[in-house]
Amino acid sequence: MERRGAPVQAFVRFSDSKIRLRSQVYEPDYIIVQDSSLIKDVDVFAGLTEGSVAIINTEKGADAFDVPAGVRVITLDATRIALEVLGLPITNTSLMGAFAAATGEIQFPALAEALGERFTGALAEKNIEAARRAFAAVGGET
Amino acid sequence: MMEIMEGSHAVAEAVKRCRPEVVSAYPITPQTHIVERLAEFVADGEMESDYLTVDSEFSALSACVGASAAGSRVYSSTSSQGLILMAEVCFNASGMRLPIVMSIANRALGAPLSIWNDQQDSIALRDSGWFQLYAEDVQELVDYHFLSFRVAEDHNILLPAFVCFDGFILSHTYEPVDIPDQEEVDAYLPPFNPYQKLDATDPISMGMYATPDYYMEFRYELDRAMERASRAIKDAGQAFGEQFGRSYGSLVEEYRMDDADTALVALGSICGTVKDAVDEMRDAGRKVGLLKLRSFRPFPKEEVAKALDGVSQVAVLEKNISPGSAMKGAVGLEVKDALWKTGIDVYSYVIGLGGRDVRKKDIAAVVDLAERGRGDMFYGLREELI
Amino acid sequence: MALNVGCAARPGRARDNKTGSWRVFRPVLDAEKCKKCGLCLLICPEGCISEDDEYPRVDYEYCKGCGLCAEECPAEAIEMEQEEK
Structure with a gap:
């Protein structure tokens, strides 16, 4: 529904039991920043607490970001991975690979399977490869 | 599947x-x-x-x-x-x-x-x-x-x-x-x-x-x-x-309404957030429940009256505004009508208009207002803008 | 129920409504002037002028007396005459 290019926020909750809460997420366990240029305009780190993980798409290192105490910062150049693998600066699947590696919430084979369902043919292969490159860049072992 | x-x-x-x-x-x-x-x-x-x-x-x-x-x-x-x-x-x-x-x-x-x-x-x-x-x-x-x-x-x-x-x-x-x-x-x-x-x-x-x-x-x-x-x-x-296996045999759904003193009434997805808020308030010892309306037309007057029998006050969450109505919201009027002459206080709270987020703490604040006898009002206005 | 669901009705009900009773002025044809062009048949909003005969014929059971035929007749062959009531 959003205009392409406009800043947007999206939220995910996952649980083994039924999720009833419909409000936005104010104290995230994890955040993914798809465009680090937003950081100067929006307090993207608000609500993060000790043990939270921030995954940031940037060329910079983790120490370039001023986050609340105890927050782990993972940085990767997902745009470069996306450009190299997909030929387009669409970072969603790369960042999902990074998320899987950084948090351990998703196993890589499950991610690859989901991408295989979402995309078909060569596009599926490329997106799985982008996810794999990002997964490895963040230290995950497939 | x-x-x-x-x-x-x-x-x-x-x-x-x-x-x-x-x-x-x-x-x-x-x-x-x-x-x-x-x-x-x-x-x-x-x-x-x-x-x-x-x-x-x-x-x-x-x-x-x-x-x-x-x-x-x-x-x-x-x-x-x-x-x-x-x-x-x-x-x-x-x-x-x-x-x-x-x-x-x-x-x-x-x-x-x-x-x-x-x-x-x-x-x-x-x-x-x-x-x-x-x-x-x-x-x-x-x-x-x-x-x-x-x-x-x-x-x-x-x-x-x-x-x-x-x-x-x-x-x-x-x-x-x-x-x-x-x-x-x-x-x-x-x-x-x-x-x-x-x-x-x-x-x-x-x-x-x-x-x-x-x-x-x-x-x-x-x-x-x-x-x-x-x-x-x-x-x-x-x-x-x-x-x-999923029954909709009533036009209302009661959630933790047994012995409730304050009842929230709502329509739609906000009911999920309200249920979580009710659980937290119940854990804190407060006697709060939710009456969810599946149907607004026809309005389930008898079910509402039966479900709310015994509560002291009712807080109706309204994602609508009827400008000039004394109660502000359209749903509250119907609930009040269902409880006519029972002595139960019914209040409307206009909430979450135009996409404003509604959180569990907002639900708790509405319950506080109802228990203090304040209602028929907008909830969560940004005072600095008005 | 006595009413038809959704206010549905069979066709032809307008025939029961004898609008001729509304009339104050009635159209009267002067056969000598009439050129039989048929314009009055087309103009009549009630559709109650026919040419069954040689000349246009008005069905006074339904003619409301609106006067459009007289107004539009190129030969000025139709006069509106007050009804005697």
Whole structure:
């Protein structure tokens, strides 16, 4: 529904039991920043607490970001991975690979399977490869 | 089969299984993905429907009226300004007793322009003669489509239906949902058997001219059909439960209402947040419960009175505003009427308009206000702006 | 119920409504002036002028006396005369 290019926020909750809460997420366990240029305009780190993980798409290192105490910062150049693998600066699947590696919430084979369902043919292969490159860049072992 | 699916896509899957013969809609910006997906189904030959493209919402519902009068099962979907542009046709559809089912992704009305959620659109058409169900989650949303066609087409009812669901909050959220198989839906929802239809070999006209000698009686019959719809919705909900294991045998759902001193009353997806808030308040020793309304038209007056018997105060959460009404919200008036002369205090709280987020702490704050006797007000205004 | 559902009706009900009783002025044809052009048949909003005979014939059971035929007749062959009531 959003205009392409406009800043947007999206939220995910996952649980083994039924999720009833419909409000936005104010104290995230994890955040993914798809465009680090937003950081100067929006307090993207608000609500993060000790043990939270921030995954940031940037060329910079983790120490370039001023986050609340105890927050782990993972940085990767997902745009470069996306450009190299997909030929387009669409970072969603790369960042999902990074998320899987950084948090351990998703196993890589499950991610690859989901991408295989979402995309078909060569596009599926490329997106799985982008996810794999990002997964490895963040230290995950497939 | 249980799948994780976007709310709009789940509706499209449900509608496909209802086998509508005609679909007509006009894609308001932002449309949900419902009719977009239905158009794909038709184009791919997965659905045997005529998909009519038109020039406006007014035309879309007009096409639906014609198709329904000609004896087809008919479906449409819209939101916000789109529904309001349909308003005139809505009254004609119910007056002609055409059982059209339309999904309403509830969104705010302009001006000012807003694309975000509240329930002003369908509440504004309260008196249009369509029965209105409100879904808490995507599963209810899917199930209400089967139920609505069954009730709408009942020859004892013959009313059109809104299946209302909160825009974005349900329409664009992915969550687990069970989409019944076609055979199961066919067993629950028989083919459309029109009460009467336009037929060139046996002509009739519908919605004819009624002079002052007749008009009131037609409106009386419409109101009586709406009264009968209460029973029909419950029966269809009960039958649904027997077949699918998810029962909607009441127009209300009580959540932790046993011994509750303060009751919250709400419609739609906010009920999920309220349930979590109620759990937290119960854990803190507060006697709070939720009464969820599945139906706003017909209004389940008896169920509301029964469920709220014994509470001290009632806080009605309103995603609508009726400017100039003493209570502010349209739902509170009905609840207050249901509790007339009981001595129970009923307060309305206008909340979450135009997409403003509603959190558990907001629900707790509303309970505090009700227990202090303050209500019939906007909740959560930004004082610095006014 | 006594009313038809959805205010539906069979065709032909307008025949029961004898609108001729509304008339104050009645159209009267002067056969000598009439050129039999048929314009009055097309113009009549009630559709109650026919040419079953040689000349246009008005069905006074339904003619409301609106006067359009007289107004439009190119030969000025139709006069509107007050009804005696």
